[in-house]
Amino acid sequence: MCDKELLVAYVYDEMSAADRMRIETHLRECAECRDEIKGLRGARVQLAAWTPPELDVDFQIVRHTRGRPQRWWSPAWGLAAAATILLAAAAAIANVQVRYDRDGVTVRTGWARDAAVASAPAAVQPLSASNTPMDAQYAAIDRRLRQLESAPARPTPAAAVTTAGLSDAEILRRVRLLLAQSESRQRSELAVRVAQIMTDVSRQRQADLVQIANNLGRLEGLATRDRVQHQQVMDAVARLAQQR
Amino acid sequence: MNVSALGMASSDEELVARSRGGDVDSFNQLVTRWERPIYALAYRVIGREEDARDVCQETFLRAFRALGGFKGQAKFSSWLYRITLNLCRDWIRRERRTPIAQAPEGVDLIELASESAPSESIEELVARREMGRAIARVMAELPDEQRTAIILKEYHGLTFQEIADLLDCPLSTVKTRLYQGLTVIRRQLTEAGVNR
Numbered sequence: 001m002c003d004k005e006l007l008v009a010y011v012y013d014e015m016s017a018a019d020r021m022r023i024e025t026h027l028r029e030c031a032e033c034r035d036e037i038k039g040l041r042g043a044r045v046q047l048a049a050w051t052p053p054e055l056d057v058d059f060q061i062v063r064h065t066r067g068r069p070q071r072w073w074s075p076a077w078g079l080a081a082a083a084t085i086l087l088a089a090a091a092a093i094a095n096v097q098v099r100y101d102r103d104g105v106t107v108r109t110g111w112a113r114d115a116a117v118a119s120a121p122a123a124v125q126p127l128s129a130s131n132t133p134m135d136a137q138y139a140a141i142d143r144r145l146r147q148l149e150s151a152p153a154r155p156t157p158a159a160a161v162t163t164a165g166l167s168d169a170e171i172l173r174r175v176r177l178l179l180a181q182s183e184s185r186q187r188s189e190l191a192v193r194v195a196q197i198m199t200d201v202s203r204q205r206q207a208d209l210v211q212i213a214n215n216l217g218r219l220e221g222l223a224t225r226d227r228v229q230h231q232q233v234m235d236a237v238a239r240l241a242q243q244r
Numbered sequence: 245m246n247v248s249a250l251g252m253a254s255s256d257e258e259l260v261a262r263s264r265g266g267d268v269d270s271f272n273q274l275v276t277r278w279e280r281p282i283y284a285l286a287y288r289v290i291g292r293e294e295d296a297r298d299v300c301q302e303t304f305l306r307a308f309r310a311l312g313g314f315k316g317q318a319k320f321s322s323w324l325y326r327i328t329l330n331l332c333r334d335w336i337r338r339e340r341r342t343p344i345a346q347a348p349e350g351v352d353l354i355e356l357a358s359e360s361a362p363s364e365s366i367e368e369l370v371a372r373r374e375m376g377r378a379i380a381r382v383m384a385e386l387p388d389e390q391r392t393a394i395i396l397k398e399y400h401g402l403t404f405q406e407i408a409d410l411l412d413c414p415l416s417t418v419k420t421r422l423y424q425g426l427t428v429i430r431r432q433l434t435e436a437g438v439n440r
Binding site: 004005007008009011012014039040042043044046047048049050051052053059060061062 | 268271272275279283284287293296301304305308317319330372373375376379380383394397398403416418419422423426427429430433
């Protein structure tokens, strides 16, 4: 019996000339090894029939602005978009209003305002400053801010120095500008994320449509086969009836 | 002047060097060049289309992140194969199951016709598809090491030595695994009556 490793090397034609000569000499005399070689080659031919399905694996590495490559299809995008929409919706429902004026920074929600303008006092209890824990906290923050404002002047950090000497109107204008820029940036990011979600949905939809088409074709094939079989049975019955 | 503009394809080594210099486009050329072989390797090892696609994408992401550590001591393709096989091994360990032979049950004749070679009839094509399915089943039952050796040799054309390096085993072991694997495939196909 020949060396199995040598047989494999011969089948794959990956051996030295000396080894090839040696095994070919052996094969002329050994029918068992000739069969073995034939079987191994036959298996190789059959292996060629196994092809992986064609799949769209077209993707690219995209350098993120923070330098770390990420999948464009990452679910994180979907989560981020969902979180943004949720926050926007919550803000709209709560009617959050941030105001900066002579009284300092004021954060108000729509619930408080609605309560304030409610025209049916019997049905809606007007909210006072201490009616809810939230209002109590606002009141505490307000008190703390007033304390800080009335405290003696102390050395200020560098960031604060830049606002010194600015009028309230100028500060208000700058804050509004910053808010507008932030809002614009968030809108752009949201648009990008929504577009990505739409792309994902579109791809999935196309894949689903292909799957549905395949399934319909398969069902149609089955129905046709059944119809043909039924027809064959009917023909057979008719032939039998005629023979009788 | 850009080499690709002249219609001359850059070698893997050139693209790797440019990628290491921060050229993402060069790396994407490598992705385009190697994504199908890598997907095919992953599919044949783990047997699931979707998971194979994930492994393929993860392979390139890992390669991109680890590009700084790739010093060119091996071929880029061998390095990718190694990453892919490691991910496949992780998948098999994580899923705690053997690869499956996943193949669509129905046969879409129109789809088949589009795949056929000009000289191949639909009947021959259907037979080839059936044979492919039988091969997938037999391969799924082989031990991992035999299956991997056969895949790397038959479908990726690696030399015995390259397979030995990838699988960290002696050359003689690779040949033995190939011999045993091919012998089992031959026997099982004969038993299944699909031997030609």
